[in-house]
Amino acid sequence: MNISLMHFDPNYLGGTFLLYFFMVYLLKYIIFLIVIKKSSHYNIYCAKKYSFLSLLSIDYLLSSKFKDMLDFYQLDNKTKTKSNLIKSFNLSNLLLTFTILIASIISVNYNFHITFFLWLCSIRFISRLIEISLAFYRDVIIEPERIKLEDGSLNKFSRIKLAVNSYVEVFLISASLYTFTFKIGTAGLFTSLNLSFGVGTLTNTSALLNRFNNPYLETLMYLQIFTTLVLVIMSFAIYISRDK
Numbered sequence: 001m002n003i004s005l006m007h008f009d010p011n012y013l014g015g016t017f018l019l020y021f022f023m024v025y026l027l028k029y030i031i032f033l034i035v036i037k038k039s040s041h042y043n044i045y046c047a048k049k050y051s052f053l054s055l056l057s058i059d060y061l062l063s064s065k066f067k068d069m070l071d072f073y074q075l076d077n078k079t080k081t082k083s084n085l086i087k088s089f090n091l092s093n094l095l096l097t098f099t100i101l102i103a104s105i106i107s108v109n110y111n112f113h114i115t116f117f118l119w120l121c122s123i124r125f126i127s128r129l130i131e132i133s134l135a136f137y138r139d140v141i142i143e144p145e146r147i148k149l150e151d152g153s154l155n156k157f158s159r160i161k162l163a164v165n166s167y168v169e170v171f172l173i174s175a176s177l178y179t180f181t182f183k184i185g186t187a188g189l190f191t192s193l194n195l196s197f198g199v200g201t202l203t204n205t206s207a208l209l210n211r212f213n214n215p216y217l218e219t220l221m222y223l224q225i226f227t228t229l230v231l232v233i234m235s236f237a238i239y240i241s242r243d244k
Contacts, residue, residue: 060131101176108187136234
């Protein structure tokens with residue numbers, strides 16, 4: 001049978017949301033400790049206010065929090081450390097998303113906790129795509145002056161590389177969600193990626209639309225399209241607006 005709305009059991013949402021929060025927090029915390037190194041001295045921490053938009057994405061909120069925490073550490077080159085932290089977050093997000101994709105395929109093929117993994121993929125999908133869109137939009141449109149080419153800062157090529165990694169991640173996390181459009185026992189890595197690729201490149205959205213049996217997944221498909229367009233446009237803007 002196909003995955004339907006009955007698998008979106010609201011009783012699973014709260015627990016899955018909390019588990020995802022702690023999973024992302026732990027991952028970012030470990031990376032944070034690795035990047036700042038043991039020699040760094042923790043001075044003080046005071047809570048910063050974040051915009052309402054931060055609350056729409058767990059990933060965006062936690063990434064902003066950890067990056068802001070660098071202001072309260074004594075570091076030899078704070079700009080370079082922040083750049084390394086951003087790169088590390090970017091790579092870890094890619095690896096975590098790929099892991100979730102593999103887990104979703106196993107879940108569908110073996111009918112293993114489908115409701116839990118469906119909610120997990122949905123939360124990951126929404127949270128990361130919002131974070132990616134907000135981060136690049138803020139970088140290029142809202143506060144372009146905050147990016148200074150100081151020693152150790154991200155240049156345009158580094159930022160484009162981050163965008164490419166995020167672009168690949170969008171394909172992967174979308175594929176994990178589209179895995180649930182397959183009948184139990186028929187999901188595959190390349191077939192899921194093929195569906196995601198068709199949507200992300202706007203070359204074959206009809207193939208996925210024909211597989212949907214609920215409007216929820218259809219709405220999320222358009223979120224993938226929007227995010228990929230944001231990445232392409234913002235990457236182009238970064239390329240033509242930076243001197244180095």
